Amino acid sequence: MRLRTLEYFVRETFSSIRHNGLMGFASMSTVALSLLILGLFLIMVLNLNHMASTLESQVQITVYLEDSVSNAGITRLANEFADMEGVKKVTYVDKKQAMERFKQRLGEQQGLLTALENTNPLPNSFEIQVDKPERIKMLAPEISELPGVENARFGQEVVEQLFTLTKIVRIGGVVLILFLALAAIFIIANTIRLTVFARRREVSIMKYVGATDWFIRWPFLLEGMVLGLAGAFIAVLLLAEAYSALLSQAQATLAFLPLIPRQPFLTQVSAVLLASGTAIGALGSAISLRKFLDV
Amino acid sequence: MIIMNNISKRYPNGSVALTNINVHISKGEFVFVVGPSGAGKSTFIKMLFREVLPSSGELFVNGRNVVDMERSEVPYLRRSLGIVFQDYRLLPQKTVHDNVAFAMEVIEAPYREIQKRVNHVLDLVGLRHKARVYPGELSGGEQQRIAIARAIVNNPVLLIADEPTGNLDPDTSWDIMKIFSRVNRNGTTIIMATHDKDIVDSMNKRVIAVENGTIVRDEVKGVYGYEA
Structure with a gap:
């Protein structure tokens, strides 16, 4: 890919986000919200896991x-x-x-x-x-x-209950996270569908002058990824703040609670969320593009 | 340049647009496609850039087998063509210059090349002074000239025009035809579907008449042949 083409893609992506400001904002917020819940659950599941294994190791x-x-x-x-x-x-x-x-x-x-x-x-x-x-x-x-x-x-019963509880939380967490990710993908797909729809004239002209499918796809794909990443970024900021606050609260009042220390835990969770946001954005775009670009 | 052998087209809804079309068009020709509305002109034109795929028969455009072509090859077929529509199809949010440059950007032409070619074709259609203007500020004739500039900016071997003067008054239509003639003199083959009797009758070019999906007339120096 030529550098100039890359520059063109980036330009198109951001001008499209600017033009569809409200929709972009809406989908970014939805991704942020979904990833926020996803992140909360991730943090909860990981902490419960941590607690469970701490207790388990004490048995x-x-x-x-x-x-x-x-x-x-x-x-x-x-x-x-x-x-x-x-x-x-x-x-x-x-x-x-x-x-x-x-x-x-x-x-x-x-x-x-x-x-x-x-x-x-x-x-x-x-x-x-x-x-x-x-x-x-x-x-x-x-x-x-x-x-x-x-x-x-x-503590036979305690240990067995602990095993069941951690299992339920793990499975429940995975299921909920999958659902939220699907919802986020659906929302992004919808947003991209709207941007593609708003730009269908441009897309058809691109096709008439001989643009390849991938050349047409990239800006939309990038747009989805940028929206997903931006949403994830908001979620990460909020989560990091919330978790830090929780930790200092816990230290003051519930010192025995075995919470996972701030670092490197938060960095890892953030990396996961940012990557998921981008992937969700890309997937959402890909889904709506598949249907729309068959001219 | 164009070879059609026994081309037929039936749409999925059952309507038959073309039956057994046989046409040879050589490089450098200027061809009008005429006929009543719904006769199959549009299908005939759209097959050339593979917007419509024939149901049976062979079609070669510029040496490429259009029927057996992979989906991924279609862009490369279209890069060798210029297409002009009745409704101009310019992008309202781009300037005249950017509208024309767009056709080169999407095929990843180098920046310098784009600047050079865009200025050249804008000169050719006589609108270089409007380069920074948006299409909405232009008259219909000027918009169509921009659309032509976009169609020829990549040096196509074949220019396909579907009713390019359909929305224009006679004087403006003649401006368009002068540009087409100039492009044709430079070696580009031109195929133009039209309803414009005056233009066809005065240009004295090859005329292919399509009626009910078949070619009823193919004359080297033809006339429109219908009441205007």
């Missing part, structure tokens, strides 16, 4: 031992656990430590413990962390079977 098996197990038995069990596939970390918590933790958790209500006098009903235990949360379900029953083990527990 561990707690193994309660029978009081009769000797120190040698405890060491043997520790080695046995450590040798199991997928086990990352084995921590021994003896009765005393368990009581200390319990006291801490009770905080100001420690007085309750005086009722126990000096007995300690808490068992010795192991905390086992594994590499993949899915592995817990297999390991826990296996460990329960070992001699000296009273039982092995993990």
